[in-house]
Amino acid sequence: MDAPAGGRVGCVELDEVLRRRRAVRRFTDEPVDRRVLDAVVAAGVSGPTAGGSQGRSLLVVTTSGDRDRFWRATSDDVDAPDAWLTGVMTAPAVVVCLSDPSAYVERYARPDKQRARPDLGPDPSDASAWPVPWWDVDAGASGLLVLLAAVDAGLGGCLVGVPPRRWPRVREAFGVPDPQRLTAAVVLGHPAPDPPRSRRRPPVGAVVHDGAHGRPWVPGAPQAPGSPGSGRA
């Protein structure tokens, strides 16, 4: 979709974006408008970061030379690709979601955070100090925001993993400094026509718990007594 002159590129309500989003792994050869990409990547870095550390960032790969370098850095099979690789390599843009654990360690070493969370220590590889790697949480959220903004702009995409043993090659190819992690990559473009497929999303009640684990959330159920707006204490 072309960006309108006013600058707003999205045109879809959030519930429609959520409904439309699905993993897209094959794309047409239509390029992605630069202004659409502007909006998509801005959305990608609009989300929350732990402690406001801003320790996630995006590497945007768009030229054919850079895309070729990206796929060669991440795979040995570019010249004899399987169906999956053939599909994702048609993406005119790849947005790599990077995360920098050192930004989080620095942020949580400051006095305000040390008072609140003295358990979060100086070694990000210590899983007892950092049981939840917030750098990857934030970079993953960034990837999801990229996907949603892409759908909003009429594009499609899929979040894919980059095998860690390939990270050094990607770092070298694109000047990404260690210790940046390649938490995920999002392939983006105009979706190629796809045979219809069934969505394997579970019903909400199977994965959302209402006040106690195992008690299904029932869409449309009355407000529980004592919850705001229930009218009963």
Ligand SMILES: Cc1cc2nc3c(=O)[nH]c(=O)nc-3n(C[C@H](O)[C@H](O)[C@H](O)COP(=O)(O)O)c2cc1C
């Ligand atoms: C963390 C994460 C990693 C993923 N890695 C891959 C991947 O490496 N290759 C791939 O084709 N899809 C990958 N996916 C996409 C999922 O397979 C896809 O989202 C899932 O099958 C659900 O389909 P839907 O997105 O259409 O709802 C990944 C998704 C997530 C959230």
